[in-house]
Amino acid sequence: MMAASLNNVVVGTNYTSVGCNRTPHALDWGNNDLVCFASSRAVAVYDPKFAGNHGKILHTLYEHQDRVNCVRWIQDGQQSPEKEFVSGSVDKTVTVWSCSKTSSGVDCSKVSKLTGLEASVNSVDGFYWKYKDNIATVVVAVGGDQICVWLRENFDGEWRVLQKFSSKPVLMFDCVVNLLPGCQVPLLACAGDDGSVQLLNFQTLEGDLSCVRTMKVPGHEDWIRALAFTVEDGGDLLLASAAQDTLIRVWRISPEVSKDQSQSDNSKLALQSNQGEFSVIFQKEHKFKCQLETVLQGHENWVYGLHWQSPVLKDGIRTNPLRLLSCSMDKTMTIWGVDPSSGIWYDQVRVGEIGGNTLGLYGCRFGNQGTSILAHGYQGALHLWHDVEVGQWIPGVVCSGHFDSVEDFIWDPSGDFAITVSVDQTSRLHAPWIQESNQEVTWHEISRPQIHGYDLSCIASLGRFRFASGAEEKVIRVFEAPHNFLENFSRICRIDQPLPELQGAPQGAAVPALGLSNKPVYQTEEPKVPKVTHSKSDLYAENHFTPTLLIAPPTEETLLQNTLWPEVQKLYGHGYELFSLAADPQCQLLVSSSKAQKAEHASIIIWDTSDWSLIGKLEAHALTVSQMAFSPDGLKLVSVSRDRNWAVHEKVQTEEGKFTLKTVAKGSGGSRILWSCHWTPDSRYFLTGSRDKRVIVWEPTVIDDVSSYRISGQPLECADSVTAVACSPNVLSNGFYLVAIGLDGGQILFYTWNPLPSDSAPQWNILTSLNQSQAHHMTVKRLRFRPVHGTADDQTLQLASCGADNTFKIFNLAFK
Numbered sequence: 104m105m106a107a108s109l110n111n112v113v114v115g116t117n118y119t120s121v122g123c124n125r126t127p128h129a130l131d132w133g134n135n136d137l138v139c140f141a142s143s144r145a146v147a148v149y150d151p152k153f154a155g156n157h158g159k160i161l162h163t164l165y166e167h168q169d170r171v172n173c174v175r176w177i178q179d180g181q182q183s184p185e186k187e188f189v190s191g192s193v194d195k196t197v198t199v200w201s202c203s204k205t206s207s208g209v210d211c212s213k214v215s216k217l218t219g220l221e222a223s224v225n226s227v228d229g230f231y232w233k234y235k236d237n238i239a240t241v242v243v244a245v246g247g248d249q250i251c252v253w254l255r256e257n258f259d260g261e262w263r264v265l266q267k268f269s270s271k272p273v274l275m276f277d278c279v280v281n282l283l284p285g286c287q288v289p290l291l292a293c294a295g296d297d298g299s300v301q302l303l304n305f306q307t308l309e310g311d312l313s314c315v316r317t318m319k320v321p322g323h324e325d326w327i328r329a330l331a332f333t334v335e336d337g338g339d340l341l342l343a344s345a346a347q348d349t350l351i352r353v354w355r356i357s358p359e360v361s362k363d364q365s366q367s368d369n370s371k372l373a374l375q376s377n378q379g380e381f382s383v384i385f386q387k388e389h390k391f392k393c394q395l396e397t398v399l400q401g402h403e404n405w406v407y408g409l410h411w412q413s414p415v416l417k418d419g420i421r422t423n424p425l426r427l428l429s430c431s432m433d434k435t436m437t438i439w440g441v442d443p444s445s446g447i448w449y450d451q452v453r454v455g456e457i458g459g460n461t462l463g464l465y466g467c468r469f470g471n472q473g474t475s476i477l478a479h480g481y482q483g484a485l486h487l488w489h490d491v492e493v494g495q496w497i498p499g500v501v502c503s504g505h506f507d508s509v510e511d512f513i514w515d516p517s518g519d520f521a522i523t524v525s526v527d528q529t530s531r532l533h534a535p536w537i538q539e540s541n542q543e544v545t546w547h548e549i550s551r552p553q554i555h556g557y558d559l560s561c562i563a564s565l566g567r568f569r570f571a572s573g574a575e576e577k578v579i580r581v582f583e584a585p586h587n588f589l590e591n592f593s594r595i596c597r598i599d600q601p602l603p604e605l606q607g608a609p610q611g612a613a614v615p616a617l618g619l620s621n622k623p624v625y626q627t628e629e630p631k632v633p634k635v636t637h638s639k640s641d642l643y644a645e646n647h648f649t650p651t652l653l654i655a656p657p658t659e660e661t662l663l664q665n666t667l668w669p670e671v672q673k674l675y676g677h678g679y680e681l682f683s684l685a686a687d688p689q690c691q692l693l694v695s696s697s698k699a700q701k702a703e704h705a706s707i708i709i710w711d712t713s714d715w716s717l718i719g720k721l722e723a724h725a726l727t728v729s730q731m732a733f734s735p736d737g738l739k740l741v742s743v744s745r746d747r748n749w750a751v752h753e754k755v756q757t758e759e760g761k762f763t764l765k766t767v768a769k770g771s772g773g774s775r776i777l778w779s780c781h782w783t784p785d786s787r788y789f790l791t792g793s794r795d796k797r798v799i800v801w802e803p804t805v806i807d808d809v810s811s812y813r814i815s816g817q818p819l820e821c822a823d824s825v826t827a828v829a830c831s832p833n834v835l836s837n838g839f840y841l842v843a844i845g846l847d848g849g850q851i852l853f854y855t856w857n858p859l860p861s862d863s864a865p866q867w868n869i870l871t872s873l874n875q876s877q878a879h880h881m882t883v884k885r886l887r888f889r890p891v892h893g894t895a896d897d898q899t900l901q902l903a904s905c906g907a908d909n910t911f912k913i914f915n916l917a918f919k
Contacts, residue, residue, distance in 0.1 A: 111919045112853065112870045116877065117901065118546035118913040119160035120523075120533060121147055122483025122506035125465065127328060127407050128173035128226050128277065130479045132468035134413060135184035135204060137161075140479065141171035142504075143908040145880050146190050148202060148209055149502055151470065151477070151487065154543035157536060158502050161208045163910070164200060165849075165880040166216065167192035177229035177240065180282060180334070182413050182421070187214065189242055191224030197244050197253070199229075199262075215255075219264045222247025226277040232289055234312075241289050241305075245275035250293050250303070252314045266314035273297045281332035284340055285358045286389045290317070292342055294327035300344055300354070302393070306384045318381045320393055324348040325405075329429075329466075333411035336423050341396065343427055345406035351399040351429055351439070353448070359390040397448045399439055404432035408466040412473040426451070430478045432463030436488070438476070454488050454496050456660045475499070482506055482527070483909075484659040498658045503548045505531065509905035511885050513564040516688070518890040519598060521903055522552065523911050524559035524572055532666075533911065536656055537597040546913065547656035549595055552582050552668035556619050563684035563693060565712055571674075571693055573681030579674035579695055581715075582621070585611045588666060591653040611648040612669040623669035624648045672715050676708045685731040685740065686712070687754070691762050694721075694740060696728035707731065707742060707752075709764055719763045723750035730779050734786035735832075740764055741789045743777035749791055749801070751812060768811040773797055778826045783840050784833050788815060788858070790842065792825030798844055800856060815858065816866045823848045829886035831900060841870075843902050845883025849875045851904060853916070873914075879906035889913070 121142040123129050130140040138149040145165040153159040170193045176185040177199075184203075191197045197217040203210055227244040237257040244251050250268040255261070275295040283290045283304065291303040291314070302317040325347035333341050339357040346352075359380065383389045408430040414421040427439040435455030441448055454476070455464075462481035470477055474490045483506030487499040507527035514521050520534035532550040553559070557574035564570050568584035584592075586608040593599065609623035651657070651665050677697035686693045693712055699705035707721040707728055724744035731742045740752040749772045752764040775794035782789045789812070792798050802815035827845030835841060839855040846852070853870040860866035889901035900916040 113917045113919065114853070114871055114873060114877075115915045115917070116912060117915045118533070119147065119163060119910065120502070120504035120531075120546070120548065120912070121160070121163070121908075121910040122504040122527075123479040123485060124170060124172070125481055125483060125506060126170075126172045127465045128175070129171070130466050130468060130477070130485075131175050131188065132470040132477055133176040133185040133188070134182050135176075136470070137185075137202065137204065137209065138468075138470070138477065139174045139176070139188050139190075139202070140485075141174055141190065142910065143881065144168065144170060144192070145876070145908065146171055146174055146188075146200070148211060150209075151475070151499075151501065154545050155541055156499060157541070157543065157545040157547075158500060159545050160502055162211050163876055163880075164211055164213075165875045166198045166213055167194050167196065169193035172224055173226050175228050177231060177242075179231040187229070187240075189227045189229045191227040191244050191246070193223040195220050195222060195224065195246065197224060197227050197242065199242070215262050217242065217244075217253050217262055219251040219253070219267060220244060220246045220249055222249055225275060228279050230280045230282070230289060232282065233287065241280055243278045243280050243291050243293070245278045245293050245295075248272065248274055250275060250278065250291075250301075252291065252303075254312070265312070268303070268316070270295065270301065276326065276328055277330045279330045279332050279342075281334070281340060283356070283383060283389070283391065284334070284338045286383060286385055288383055288385045288389070290340070290356070292330050292332070294330055294344060296326040298323035298325060298327060298346065298348075300327065300330065300342070302381070304381075304383050307386060308384065317383070318379050318393065320354060320379065322352050322395065323350065328405065328407045329409040331409040331411050331427070333423060333425070334414075335425065341411075341425075343409050343411070345409045345429060347405040349400070349402045349404060349406060349431070351402075351406060351409065351427070353396040353399070353427070354393055355396045356391055356393045359392050399427075399429075399448055399450075401437055401439075401450050401453075402429065402431035402433055402435065404463060406431045408464065408478065410468050412469045415472055424473065426469075426473060428467050428469055428476055430464035430467035434461070434463045434480075436464065436467050436476055436478050436486075452494065452496060456486070461663065477501070480659075486659060500536075500547065500656050501658075503531075503659065503662070504911065505529065505909050507909055508881075508907040509884060509909060509911050510559060511561045512887065512903065512905050512911060513562050513570060514887055514890055514903070516564060516567055516890060519596060520549075520592075521911075521913075522562060522570060523905055524553075524562045525909075526558040528555045528558055528574075529553065530559060530562065530572055534592065534596050536595055539597075548662065549592065549653075549656050550588055550666040550668070551662045552584075552666070553580070553621065554614070554663065554667065560681060561684040563686040564690075565686050565693065566690045569671075569690075571684055571686070573684050573695065575680040577675065577677045577679065577681070577697070579681060579684070579693075579710075580620075580670050581672035581674070582668040583608070583671050584668055585609050585623070587611045587650045588668065591651070591657075594654055595656065609669050610650055611665065612667040613648040614667065620673075621667045621670045674710055674715060674717075676717055677704075679704055682727055683730050685733055687733045687737040687740075688735060689737045691737075692754070692764065694731055694764070696731065696742070699724075699727045701725075705744065705746075711761055718757075718761060721750070721752055721764060721766055723752070723766045723769055724748060729777060732780050732782055732789070734782040734789075735784055736786040739782070739786065741780045741782065743772060743780045743791055745776045747772055747775065747777060747793075749777060749780065751789070770801075770812060772799065775824075778824070779828045779845075781828050781830050783830045788840075790828045790830060792828040792844065794824045794847075796821045796824055798825055798828055798842070802858075816860055819844075819854065819867045821846060821852065823850070827883045827886040827904070829888055829902070831888050832891050841900075843886045843888070845879075845886050845904060845906075847882050849879035849881050849883060849906060849908065851878040851883060851886070851914075878912070879904065879908050879910055881907035
């Protein structure tokens with residue numbers, strides 16, 4: 104677990120939710136049982152066996168300055184637990200990381216940063232190699248029309264570029280490295296858009312080590328997307344290649360002397376013509392031949408991923424089962440094997456998803472000695488399958504998260520769950536999975552209430568199982584939890600069923616064809632005879648809701664189709680895209696703002712949640728209102744804007760007995776945009792954070808017999824623009840306030856604020872800070888403390904954060 108401690112608070116990461124990047128080769132599963140995958144500009148280290156197959160992201164590693172495209176554990180050919188992995192990025196660099204399991208989680212650090220490529224890195228691979236009585240490390244990467252090879256001659260040595268090649272005009276998409284049989288010299292295979300595999304090998308001439316082109320292996324009729332090496336029990340090297348022509352080709356690379364060519368049986372005559380010979384000069388000349396072993400056809404779309412199962416230990420002997428895993432844009436994973444009697448390759452297992460609106464799979468990996476398979480898809484989701492009995496594969500619980508910027512989130516008023524909204528056009532509900540048989544509690548995505556056609560931007564809680572969301576459209580949509588979700592939620596989270604909410608709640612929700620609204624489904628009916636199509640919309644199949652009984656977090660397929668919440672209301676009033684929402688703790692009022700370039704569009708609309716009527720507008724700003732926050736007592740609202748001003752509005756009662764708001768104070772908050780605002784738990788002070796890198800606390804005052812607010816003490820100067828502020832739900836026992844501050848660079852700072860400063864007790868005191876690997880590596884969008892009851896001392900507070908790095912995190916704050 105990540106931890107950062109200073110003074111009297113220790114911060115640890117309880118939950119990390121993030122999707123895998125939408126690039127091939129963005130995930131790898133090592134023999135050390137750890138999965139590393141690319142997430143935005145960072146690499147996430149995930150343990151699928153944490154707490155008995157619950158799974159948890161243990162660490163996020165930030166170094167690259169742009170999206171990470173590929174990751175790969177560095178192998179040694181002996182199936183030893185890996186200690187290092189490499190990652191390649193759009194920023195044209197390759198980073199080498201050390202990563203090993205410890206009793207408290209994982210210990211990870213950066214080893215080196217490799218430069219040399221002049222294009223975005225598409226693929227990277229590494230291998231340990233015994234060279235000059237040392238263990239050398241070979242790393243190869245491809246990007247654009249370039250191939251670059253680095254060498255480290257021992258673990259403590261410096262990295263150097265051994266060789267660079269240009270493959271013009273061919274663009275390279277994948278590369279792998281292994282050792283040639285017999286002489287144990289590294290052989291590199293690279294492939295790209297010309298349908299052929301380029302082989303390169305190491306050689307020594309007059310004592311100098313170099314890397315040279317060996318031969319080109321043609322065969323595919325379209326771009327080659329994936330390569331994979333394995334060593335057969337007999338010693339031969341097998342190279343598999345997969346391409347957009349939907350075919351997989353397996354090549355055998357063997358020493359010329361290892362086979363008696365006269366013993367070629369007739370069944371292989373057809374393939375013998377497609378072979379080539381090459382020699383390697385390393386201390387002496389070694390001759391090899393490369394011939395086509397088999398062609399595998401079974402996928403119906405581009406094949407993007409390949410992985411050989413590692414040799415398994417049986418009776419003290421390592422044997423290679425020769426099982427090849429492939430995944431494709433046809434949404435399936437296939438395990439290919441050899442019939443021992445005939446030697447014919449065939450598909451042993453085929454798993455995947457049917458239906459839905461997702462694209463296919465980008466990469467796949469064997470794990471758990473071949474008893475588990477894992478794939479990642481276009482929408483950032485992971486798909487895990489376990490072999491529970493011979494040939495019977497079932498889906499497993501796996502981590503999930505957004506694949507684009509997470510803009511906002513809310514806590515349930517009781518703190519039982521959180522709902523996030525993202526630019527990836529989904530809202531996701533995160534909750535703890537609690538089992539009596541397992542003391543370790545892990546958080547998971549258990550519902551996807553909204554899958555939209557617009558980028559979601561804001562969300563507000565309207566009670567325990569009701570929320571409103573806004574997107575890049577002019578409509579506010581209100582959702583309520585369905586019956587099926589409430590039943591599953593109570594089972595997974597061990598919470599008593601909320602009976603009042605169950606009365607009259609629809610069973611679930613479904614999205615009509617070509618529609619954006621989640622329509623309630625009250626009961627499941629038997630499928631009727633298909634009606635004759637009368638309109639174009641009848642030609643498109645609907646995503647039908649099917650009630651599901653869940654005792655564990657759902658799989659991606661279930662989340663997509665059977666966990667939607669019905670939409671109960673649409674609110675129209677804004678002329679431009681929605682930007683911010685807020686609701687009072689009593690859930691009587693909902694306020695909304697939209698993007699605005701003029702004062703007439705910058706008004707805040709007030710909605711009465713009892714009948715959804717528009718009961719007023721607050722015209723206090725000239726530009727977009729960037730954030731709004733109600734005080735904990737529900738009597739005041741503060742709003743901050745791009746016009747650099749703040750405004751405070753009070754709740755008043757109308758003649759009809761309804762509540763509305765009126766503006767009571769306005770002021771300037773600084774020289775730059777105000778991004779964030781929040782109230783202290785006693786509703787006395789409010790805080791603002793702005794682009795001018797300052798956090799200001801405002802206290803009530805009276806100016807000319809009019810109530811207003813003024814700066815309390817000195818503003819806090821930060822190192823970067825302040826994009827999020829939050830105050831803990833309780834005042835500390837010494838009268839101080841605990842403040843969390845999110846910065847534009849992704850860091851999170853924890854301060855105490857003293858309303859009565861003195862020489863011995865300064866106004867601002869830093870407790871601890873989280874760096875870009877512990878917190879976020881891009882803009883922090885929102886911070887919120889988990890609702891608690893009682894005092895904040897001598898207990899664990901929890902803070903949640905979301906950011907533009909696609910990540911949602913929950914931190915534990917333990918006070919000493």
